[in-house]
Amino acid sequence: MEDIMKTLPQKSSCWLKGMGTMYKYQGFWNLEDFIQGAILAQQSFKAEPSDVLVASCPKTGTTWLKALAFAIVTRDKFDESCSPLLTTVPHECIPFLEKDLEQIEDNHKNSGFPLLATHLAYSSLPESLIASDCKIVYIYRNVKDVIVSHYHFRRQIQKLSIEDAPFKEFFDDYYQGISCCGPYWDHILGYWKASQEMPERILFLKYEDMKRDARNDVKRVAEFIGYPFSVEEEKAGVVENIIKLCSFENLSNLEVNKSGKHRPEEALSIENRLYFRKAKDGDWENYFTEEMKEKVDKLIDEKLSGTGLVLK
Numbered sequence: 001m002e003d004i005m006k007t008l009p010q011k012s013s014c015w016l017k018g019m020g021t022m023y024k025y026q027g028f029w030n031l032e033d034f035i036q037g038a039i040l041a042q043q044s045f046k047a048e049p050s051d052v053l054v055a056s057c058p059k060t061g062t063t064w065l066k067a068l069a070f071a072i073v074t075r076d077k078f079d080e081s082c083s084p085l086l087t088t089v090p091h092e093c094i095p096f097l098e099k100d101l102e103q104i105e106d107n108h109k110n111s112g113f114p115l116l117a118t119h120l121a122y123s124s125l126p127e128s129l130i131a132s133d134c135k136i137v138y139i140y141r142n143v144k145d146v147i148v149s150h151y152h153f154r155r156q157i158q159k160l161s162i163e164d165a166p167f168k169e170f171f172d173d174y175y176q177g178i179s180c181c182g183p184y185w186d187h188i189l190g191y192w193k194a195s196q197e198m199p200e201r202i203l204f205l206k207y208e209d210m211k212r213d214a215r216n217d218v219k220r221v222a223e224f225i226g227y228p229f230s231v232e233e234e235k236a237g238v239v240e241n242i243i244k245l246c247s248f249e250n251l252s253n254l255e256v257n258k259s260g261k262h263r264p265e266e267a268l269s270i271e272n273r274l275y276f277r278k279a280k281d282g283d284w285e286n287y288f289t290e291e292m293k294e295k296v297d298k299l300i301d302e303k304l305s306g307t308g309l310v311l312k
Helices: 002-006 032-044 062-073 101-111 127-131 143-157 167-175 184-197 207-212 214-224 231-235 238-245 255-259 290-303
Strands: 022-025 028-031 052-056 115-118 135-140 202-206
Touching (some): 022 032, 028 032, 032 101, 052 062, 135 214, 143 167, 143 184, 202 214
Parallel strands (some): 135 202
8 A cells, every 4th residue: 555655646734734645546646545545445345236326526416425325324313303413423424435345244244234434536436336236425516615625625634724724725726636635626526427327327417406495305315215205205395304303503513513523533534524614605706816717717718618517
């Protein structure tokens, strides 16, 4: 593993203080522990046909989609009054392929729990997953809000002030594609192209659209992954109850998400509250200069031309 890391392009930045160096692996940038986890998953993960992969680039709605998927799949076991989501951060309810491989393998052997998650690019997914019949649900979001959300997330993890980690430097790196799992536009394109080739296996969701019509998209996700709502459930308000349970307003006010920590055993553990900052559209307007806006708009037009995807 050390020999592999030595061969990869590297990048350091002020906003990476205390987190190490960024490396470029298989066309995408990330931190060393993430890349090592990705390599391990590529070498040893064996997918099951019943697996359901929740995929995303960081800060695009991952926490919300994980909560919704978990609530959908486990609704026969837990209703909104006793769901593990009330006492556990969504990231611990659904294990990450590149971080929690042992837990996923244990689920395969003992519980049959189908959900797993990843921030890996499509081109970096384990071959067994691509070759299987498992379903993939991918979420993407307006690039400007992603940049702002990602900036604050990284800055607060490292307890850096805005002066110590200026937004402009983070923006410049992100614009060049140097961010966790970046370039973001390439990450989206990989899953989008695969979804065009295999629409029966990959469901493509947009965060802003989900916020506008959560009921429709929750039903779409449930149907797509093989857990459709019955007519009786819809009449009983099960869909609405899941949406309410997984809402930002509800999850962000739970004690576990106000005071708990994700992966407390790790040196750089993350406070759960950092996964729940604002969940609002348009916050980028408070940070972007006109020049930044024009640069990103032009870049996205170039990178996503002909796809029909809207990230601006």
